[in-house]
Amino acid sequence: MRRRWLLLTTDFPPSTGGIQQLLWKLASGLAATDSVIVVAPAARGDREFDRQQSIVTVRVPLLRWRVFSIAALWIWALAATIRYRPTAIICGHAMMGPAAAVARIVGRIPVVAMVYGSEVRSPRILPLATLTMNTANRVVTISRFTASEIKSHGIAAESIAVIPPGAGGEQYDCVDAGSTNGHVLLSVSRLADRYKGHDMVLRALPLIRGRVPDVRYVIAGDGPLRPFLERMAVALGVADAVQFVGEIDAHELDAWYRRCDLFVLASREEASAGGAEGFGLVFIEAALRGKPSLGGRSGGIPDAVLDGVTGVLVDPQDPVAIARAAIDLLSNPARAASLGAAARARAENELSWRAYIAAFREVLDQTLH
Secondary structure (H helix, E strand, O other): OOOEEEEEOOOOOOOOOHHHHHHHHHHHHHOOOOEEEEEEEOOOOHHHHHHOOOOEEEEEOOOOOHHHHHHHHHHHHHHHHHHHOOOEEEEOOHHHHHHHHHHHHOOOOOEEEEEOOHHHHOOOOHHHHHHHHHHOOEEEEOOHHHHHHHHOOOOOHHHEEEOOOOEOOOOOOOOOOOOOOOOEEEEEOOOOOHHHOHHHHHHHHHHHHHHOOOOEEEEEOOOOOHHHHHHHHHHOOOHHHEEEEEOOOHHHHHHHHHHOOEEEEOOOOEHHHOEOOOOOHHHHHHHOOOOOEEEEOOOOHHHHOOEOOOEEEEOOOOHHHHHHHHHHHHHOHHHHHHHHHHHHHHHHHHOEHHHHHHHHHHHHHHHHO
16 A cells, blocks of 8 residues: 655755755655655746656745745645645654644644754754654654754654665766866865864865875865855965865766865864754765765764774864874875775665665654554
């Protein structure tokens, strides 16, 4: 018997982002054997995108004021609950928690809530996240770190399931990443959060260049911090070794992953700003290309990068430690290749989308019994 899942979210393609990608992969994977209905905001290009999917997507028009848009999403979510009578509801974002809570309490429909970590660090979203988690049958999160954050808000450990996000499955045409010679360090993220650690890698770069003169630091992504980082590179005297490639498409990003010698993201925890890496899907994307990673020992990164096995973890606040690790891997290609091969094997076997969907199905099955 085909079951029917109703996914409620404020983030869904064709808008871009890690949560959008995860929820799309989840919905598409579940739709292989069951019916999936998604309630999501309207977005530019959504009609063309939706036509290509095996899921039913209910698009909610965005209103001028955000609060009214969220209220409209709740109303449409409840209408979809009545119309489609789902087997269970997947609450893909804390902002959809009130609608899921009503369906759970009034309609007695099982709810699985998805929590990524940033919600429980945001004073603005925390009340909705708490409501969502307290009324859900199960809570799915992305790392042991985010699970510990959830437990600190009074959620029972037995109701939490940790399922690391998947990666891979896309095929790209070969694209030349450019004529960059020498050793390449690569970071990939939106340039909007200081906790991502680009500043510390820049501070480490003069030390790295002292031992690896041809090193180049490529930063993929864009955002409001870019001017600050560009000025910092100039002040440190490494501007000629730093390349900002901006926001790039998937094909060019794939080319840079393949071109780099080492992926680096020295994310740190910033309690005052509520910043931390919940998992770090970009580490897995690099691993799928056989690349070792240098990461900050913070947040959920230890679940994404196994220290000494698939990469190296260091104190993200210590530029000297970052430099030492980078120099060691860039100067020892055999060790880097060994770590990269282990990273790829783990990504393909343990952290694929296939594994993610299977684990999520198991949580849904447990919720229904």
